Every structure is written in C-alpha cells, then in structure tokens.
Amino acid sequence: MKTIVWTKYGSPDLLQLKEVEKPVPKDNEVLIKIHAASVNPLDWHRMRASPFLVRLGEGFFKPKDTKLGADVAGIVEAVGSSVTQFRPGDAVFGEIGAGSFAEYAAAREDRLALKPANISFEEAAASPVVGFTALQGMRDTGHIQSGQKVLVNGAAGGVGTFAVQLAKSYGTEVTGVCSTRNLDMVRSIGADHVIDYTREDFTRNGQRYDLIYDAIGNRSVFAYRRALKPGGKCVIAGFTTMPRLFEHMILGSLITKIGSKQVGMMGVANPNQPDLLIIKELLESGKVKSVIDRCYPLSETPEAIRYLEKGHARGKVIITVGQ
Ligand SMILES: NC(=O)c1ccc[n+]([C@@H]2O[C@H](COP(=O)([O-])OP(=O)(O)OC[C@H]3O[C@@H](n4cnc5c(N)ncnc54)[C@H](OP(=O)(O)O)[C@@H]3O)[C@@H](O)[C@H]2O)c1
Structure with missing residues (x-):
C-alpha cells in the first residue's frame, strides 16, 4: 500500500510517498481502507518540530514515528479477534493519532464510530x-x-x-x-x-x-x-x-x-469515543456541516500541508485516497 512517510523534521518537501506492507490489525484494532483524511495544524507542528518542545514527545533528533495524519474516514476491511463494534464493510470515521495519510490504517476500535450515512467520507474525515x-x-x-x-x-x-x-x-x-x-x-x-x-x-x-x-x-x-x-x-x-x-x-x-x-x-483535546458519538450526532442531525476548502490526492499531501500552514484555509483541507 502507499503511505506518506516522514523521517526528518523540516518542510513538507521532505515527505515521501512510499510503498509499504499493509498494517495487520491487533486484537482490538480494525483495518481501515481509507477514503479520506484531513490535515490539521498538528500535522505541520509535528513535521517541523515547531515549536521546539514538540521534540520532547516526537523524538529529540528525528521523529520516532514515521506516520502522519490523524483524522480518517473509510471502510473497515478486517477486524481483530476482540473487536465487537465493527464488521468488515462498515463505513467509519475517527481520530487515530497518526497514519491516516495512507491507503490503509490499523486503528483501535474505541477511536472510531460509524460514519453518518448522510455525509461523504470527506465531510466525515473533516470533523474529528x-x-x-x-x-x-x-x-x-x-x-x-x-x-x-x-x-x-x-x-x-x-x-x-x-x-x-x-x-x-x-x-x-x-x-x-x-x-x-x-x-x-x-x-x-x-x-x-x-x-x-x-x-x-x-x-x-x-x-x-x-x-x-x-x-x-x-x-x-x-x-x-x-x-x-x-x-x-x-x-x-x-x-x-x-x-x-x-x-x-x-x-x-x-x-x-x-x-x-x-x-x-483549553489544553490538548482528548480523542474519545463518547465525544466522537456526539460529533457523529451533530453531523447526522445537520446541526454541524463540515466546511471543506480544498481536496488533494494522497500524492499531493505536501501541497495540502503547505496550504494549511499559510493559516488562511476556509474550513478544512482534505486528502482523498484511492479515488
Ligand atoms: N488545543 C487543541 O487540542 C487543538 C486542536 C486542534 C487545533 N488546535 C489549534 O487551534 C488553532 C486553529 O486550528 P484550525 O484547525 O482551525 O486551523 P486553520 O484551519 O489553519 O485556521 C485557519 C483560519 O484562521 C483564520 N485566521 C488567521 N488569522 C486570523 C486572525 N488574525 N484573526 C482571526 N482569524 C484568523 C483564517 O481566517 P481568515 O482567512 O479569514 O484570516 C483561517 O480561516 C491552531 O493554532 C491549532 O494548532 C488546538
């Protein structure tokens, strides 16, 4: 599968699109075939190690984790042995920490919820x-x-x-x-x-x-x-x-x-399933509609991050995968 890989702190030019093995879900994880992801300022703060304090969590000289991208929406392809909430074929969305700028990601089931049927994968990925x-x-x-x-x-x-x-x-x-x-x-x-x-x-x-x-x-x-x-x-x-x-x-x-x-x-937002279900309800009821500025294909993730970094995106910047 294709994934965006990040091995050095610096500009989006250092990001690479690489072919790697599909992840294998652990017992409490699901394997998601990603349809859309969204970019957040967190992605470029991590990528640039800016502010410098980011290095305390990410690794002092180079990032410990090569995966990037937190927000995701896609279809469950496989589930681990202890997963109870999802089945293959379910459309899901959520915040997975890192790894959504890719064709597939393995994510804990408690970081996900069923995608509202009335919104697109892009709109779902825009929201967590x-x-x-x-x-x-x-x-x-x-x-x-x-x-x-x-x-x-x-x-x-x-x-x-x-x-x-x-x-x-x-x-x-x-x-x-x-x-x-x-x-x-x-x-x-x-x-x-x-x-x-x-x-x-x-x-x-x-x-x-x-x-x-x-x-x-x-x-x-x-x-x-x-x-x-x-x-x-x-x-x-x-x-x-x-x-x-x-x-x-x-x-x-x-x-x-x-x-x-x-x-x-306010401190750092805490991704959790009860709040994700509230977000799902807000999207389902139409009380909140995702505002999408631009969509970029996975291969253009560096451009998407560069655009968000300028600080004037109108709503969300989306990465579309496999479409
Ligand atoms: N605490 C947490 O856990 C947490 C989580 C997520 C994000 N954040 C932080 O929250 C901030 C916003 O995130 P985001 O995703 O909304 O970023 P964003 O989408 O990149 O924000 C861009 C928006 O900022 C507006 N803007 C720029 N300068 C402005 C100014 N001087 N006054 C008013 N609006 C201005 C722009 O509107 P105009 O084009 O109209 O200027 C643009 O629409 C970031 O600093 C991010 O790091 C914190």
Whole structure:
C-alpha cells in the first residue's frame, strides 16, 4: 500500500510517498481502507518540530514515528479477534493519532464510530480533531450555556467553523471573527454577527461576551479580559507564538484567580469515543456541516500541508485516497 512517510523534521518537501506492507490489525484494532483524511495544524507542528518542545514527545533528533495524519474516514476491511463494534464493510470515521495519510490504517476500535450515512467520507474525515477541540473547549472548559453571548475568534478555520455551529446548537448568540473574504461564509454557517478583523478589533468595540472561544490565540490576556462580561470565560484553543502561549498560561491563570473573569488555554483535546458519538450526532442531525476548502490526492499531501500552514484555509483541507 502507499503511505506518506516522514523521517526528518523540516518542510513538507521532505515527505515521501512510499510503498509499504499493509498494517495487520491487533486484537482490538480494525483495518481501515481509507477514503479520506484531513490535515490539521498538528500535522505541520509535528513535521517541523515547531515549536521546539514538540521534540520532547516526537523524538529529540528525528521523529520516532514515521506516520502522519490523524483524522480518517473509510471502510473497515478486517477486524481483530476482540473487536465487537465493527464488521468488515462498515463505513467509519475517527481520530487515530497518526497514519491516516495512507491507503490503509490499523486503528483501535474505541477511536472510531460509524460514519453518518448522510455525509461523504470527506465531510466525515473533516470533523474529528476540530470537533473534539470545539466540543471540549466550549463544553468542558467554557461551560457554554443557552442564551449566552459567544464570540468565536478564527471563525473561518477548521476549528472555528465547527465551533460557530456547535455554539449555535447550544442556543447561544454567536459572533464570528474572520477576514473580509470569509464574512459571508461565516454568516452562512449560522453566526448571528460577524466581525472583520482587518477593520475592527473585537476587544475594543465596546461589546462584551459571556464566552470567548479563540481558535487563533493571538490576543493579550488583558484584551480578552476587556471583551468579557463579569463572570465571563475566555477559552484559548489556538497557538501563535511561545511568548503568547506562556502569557496565556501564566498571566491567564493569575487573572483568573484574582477576578471574576477567566482566561486560559483549553489544553490538548482528548480523542474519545463518547465525544466522537456526539460529533457523529451533530453531523447526522445537520446541526454541524463540515466546511471543506480544498481536496488533494494522497500524492499531493505536501501541497495540502503547505496550504494549511499559510493559516488562511476556509474550513478544512482534505486528502482523498484511492479515488
Ligand atoms: N488545543 C487543541 O487540542 C487543538 C486542536 C486542534 C487545533 N488546535 C489549534 O487551534 C488553532 C486553529 O486550528 P484550525 O484547525 O482551525 O486551523 P486553520 O484551519 O489553519 O485556521 C485557519 C483560519 O484562521 C483564520 N485566521 C488567521 N488569522 C486570523 C486572525 N488574525 N484573526 C482571526 N482569524 C484568523 C483564517 O481566517 P481568515 O482567512 O479569514 O484570516 C483561517 O480561516 C491552531 O493554532 C491549532 O494548532 C488546538
């Protein structure tokens, strides 16, 4: 089978498409024939070892794991002896850690769910990582409640497009922040209000929010604080620079201790089957629709990553496999 292999830290030019043996599923795994995968910033952070701290998990001098790609959708081809939830022929989707930029992957059954029948493999592959990130950030860290005023910064990206729709599904009034060219798209996925960040600063326009969900993470703790109502929360999912990250972690937790407003990072989203089933339900019911910017064939994975890295994808970037 063909797979994207990653052996050195650096630019997407170092990725290679190689012929390797098909993986053999362990007892608790299923073998998936992949139809689609999606690219996430995590892929290029890992690939470039950027920030440098990535090396602590991935290997100091070179990556320990040569597989790349977390989000997947495809058809189960074989199952391990203890698998109970899936059978060959089932269409599934999920987050498998690494290895979805390939024709086949072996994945633990508890990282997968049946693909909603009403959406394509591309739409299914677009949703797990961004779905976990939006859901866990808004529900678990942000404690989102119906009737709140919610602002999503980075509303046009992978996480942001999911977050806007998720916030609407909770019955909130949503403001999406994006650039001029994406205003209509962000309105079309349900945002009640949109702010063009090239013309207006959401932290200085006099509006106050119960919950700010920031998929970019480019503002100071004081700016977030200014845009929150008393008792409001700001949940930061995105990462821009190390100084900003430390500011959000350290100053954010200090501010949270001394006042009624909370500002902080959400931490790394945790892929788990109960939340994947919630994401499945949101997609099945049409409360959330995957927004897809571009699709690239497996052989063009480096171009797909290069495009996402520019930071202006409109929704998700997809890798289509074997089609
Ligand atoms: N905590 C976690 O576990 C977790 C999980 C997944 C992702 N993340 C992080 O979340 C962030 C977003 O991920 P993603 O998948 O959504 O990335 P993405 O799809 O690459 O985000 C691109 C979007 O960012 C928008 N954008 C760029 N600059 C902006 C600005 N100054 N203000 C507002 N929007 C801006 C762009 O919109 P315009 O073209 O309109 O500018 C574009 O639509 C990344 O930093 C990622 O590392 C964290």
